[in-house]
Amino acid sequence: MLAIFLKTLPFFALIGLGYGAARIRFFSETATAALTRFVFYFALSAMLFRFSASLTIGQIFDAQLAGGYLFGSLALYAIASAVALLRGTDMQTAAIEAQCAVIGNTGFLGVPMLALLFGEAAIGPIILMLTIDLIVFASLLVIIISGSREGRMSLRIFASIGNGLIRNPMIVSISAGLLVSALKLPLPGPASEFLQMLGNAATPCALFAIGASLASKSAERVAIAGWLSVAKLVLHPLLVGIGVYLVFPVDPFVASVAVATAALPVAGNVYMLASHYGIAPHRVSATILLSTLFSIVTLSLIIGMVQQ
Numbered sequence: 001m002l003a004i005f006l007k008t009l010p011f012f013a014l015i016g017l018g019y020g021a022a023r024i025r026f027f028s029e030t031a032t033a034a035l036t037r038f039v040f041y042f043a044l045s046a047m048l049f050r051f052s053a054s055l056t057i058g059q060i061f062d063a064q065l066a067g068g069y070l071f072g073s074l075a076l077y078a079i080a081s082a083v084a085l086l087r088g089t090d091m092q093t094a095a096i097e098a099q100c101a102v103i104g105n106t107g108f109l110g111v112p113m114l115a116l117l118f119g120e121a122a123i124g125p126i127i128l129m130l131t132i133d134l135i136v137f138a139s140l141l142v143i144i145i146s147g148s149r150e151g152r153m154s155l156r157i158f159a160s161i162g163n164g165l166i167r168n169p170m171i172v173s174i175s176a177g178l179l180v181s182a183l184k185l186p187l188p189g190p191a192s193e194f195l196q197m198l199g200n201a202a203t204p205c206a207l208f209a210i211g212a213s214l215a216s217k218s219a220e221r222v223a224i225a226g227w228l229s230v231a232k233l234v235l236h237p238l239l240v241g242i243g244v245y246l247v248f249p250v251d252p253f254v255a256s257v258a259v260a261t262a263a264l265p266v267a268g269n270v271y272m273l274a275s276h277y278g279i280a281p282h283r284v285s286a287t288i289l290l291s292t293l294f295s296i297v298t299l300s301l302i303i304g305m306v307q308q
Contacts, residue, residue, distance in 0.1 A: 052177025
């Protein structure tokens, strides 16, 4: 466990560096937003494209893994929604809280960290779970919120979902990489080196951007944020573990990667969605802050457990 903690420590140290730089106002919110855009649209996209171009669809898509991950995530989505509704919240707020419980920071933190800790064989499963988060749960949130506000389902809602997916650079880069792989198109040397150089910037810049963005997060509604952090960091890996070990059993190595991915802290894009729709942004902000802080310990423990 100590060895795993020491391996994850540099990642969290970079997050801490970004947090400190933003707290002392050496790095402004404007600069943080610009760095995040660079990572999202350029560096991380280059990394995902390069990874996908080196894999086949068969190396990424695993029906058993998809079933196990969806089993655990949908079970927790239902639990988090039910807890929120029992507290008297509306369906839209319940959906945002459920999103906090199941959507981890797989793109900015999971891909670089887990690929290093588990090796290149983990990349395919991680990309599959990232894709499920982006397509299934992002779409589910839009359907629930838009359906609740309009009182009915409409073609406009599904058009909005489709538009959002085709404009998401992570979806585009993964799809483009798989297309290159399927067509067996070789990447010229200079292009490969360019993508590697740009992709190598993703890890430090993404971690620094996570920390800098946390500096603007508030710790309001701590009780709810605490419950959602426990749901994300403890219940999510537990339920996904049940899914991939028992309900839809997969190879033990793949199962360990799935559980570790589920143990990641809440993703920053949940806050972006909450702010966009004007639904409990402070609650989401506090959850991201607490879950990231607690994950310094919980993530190392869970990775150590599954690797054993």
